[in-house]
Amino acid sequence: MRYEAPSSTKAAVTLLSKEKGKSAILAGGTDLLVRMKGGFIEPDLIVDIKHIPQMRQIKKTASGFQVGAAVSGVELGESAVKKAWPGVVEAANLIGSKQVQGRCTMVGNLCNASPAADSVPALIAAGAQAVIVGPKKKRTVPVEKIPTGPGRTSLAKGEIVESLLLPKRPARSGDAYLRFIPRSEMDIAVVSAGVNLVLDAKGVIKEARVALGAVAPTVLLVAPAAKAIIGSKLDDEALDRLAAACSAACSPIDDKRGTIEFRTKVAGVLAKRAAKIAYQRAGGK
C-alpha cells in the first residue's frame, strides 16, 4: 500500500486518476481507517488531502462560505460559519467525540455515503453545493447528488470534492438539525431532520428546505414537507402538515436501532421540532 500526501488538488487528482489499483482519499480517516482496520477495504493507494492548504481553509466570499474539504469539525465550530449556519455546524459537531472532531470533515461524512450521516441533512437543507475537481473538469453539484446509496457516491474515478459552498444568508433566515439516538452522544442517528427557513417581514415562511436522514437509502430532500409550511407562520396546522409530509416520504429499514414504524413517526416529530428552532432563529415569533 502506498501513502501519498500531495500539496495541491491537481497533484491529488493526478495520483488518483493514474492509479491502476484501488485508491482511497484520506481526509480525517475516521471512517476510512475504521473500514481498513475492519478488513472491509484494502486500498493500493491512499491520498491524504490534509496537506493541501486550499482544502484546509474556510473562506467568506460574496456568495457565502467556501469550506475546504479537509476542514475539521473543530475548525468549523470555531469559525464564522457557526453564526451564519448554526444548524449545519451543530450537525457537524455532533459527529463522534472530541477526538473524532479534531480529525473528521463534513466532506468525509458526505462521501462515506451513510444515510445516517449527521452533517448531510443539515447541508442539504442549507442548499449546500460541492465543488468537485476531476482529471478533465471542475464541476459544482448540490450535495444531495453525491451519495447514491449506502457507501456509494456519484464521484467518478479521480474526482475529489475540493470544498463545500454554503450560500449567503438572507435576512430573517435560520436553520436547525436534530437527531434521535438512544444514548446522549457517540451514536448513529436512528432518524434525523434538518430544516432551513427564510421568513418575510411579517414572519411568514417564504422559503423552506427540509431534509431527513436514516429513513431511506440516501438522505432525502422532502419538497412536499417544505411546501407544507411555506406561506404559514408555523402554526399547529402547518406543523402537522409538515410531520405528515415527512412521515409519508420515509421508506426506512427495520433494524435493531429502530423499527420502520418508529422511524416513520419520529421523522415527523423531529422535523416539527427542528422547524420550530429554525423559525425562532430566523426571528419568527
Ligand SMILES: Cc1cc2nc3c(=O)[nH]c(=O)nc-3n(C[C@H](O)[C@H](O)[C@H](O)COP(=O)(O)OP(=O)(O)OC[C@H]3O[C@@H](n4cnc5c(N)ncnc54)[C@H](O)[C@@H]3O)c2cc1C
Ligand atoms: C468513534 C466514532 C464516532 C462516530 N460518530 C459519528 C456520528 O455521531 N455521526 C456521524 O455522522 N458519523 C460518525 N462517525 C463517522 C465519521 O466520523 C464521519 O462520517 C466523519 O465525518 C468522516 O469524516 P473523515 O474526514 O474522517 O472521513 P474519511 O474517513 O477520511 O473519509 C470517509 C470517506 O469519504 C471519502 N472522502 C473523504 N474526503 C473526500 C473528498 N474530499 N473527496 C471525495 N471523497 C472523500 C474517503 O475516501 C472515504 O471513503 C463516527 C466515527 C467514529 C470512529
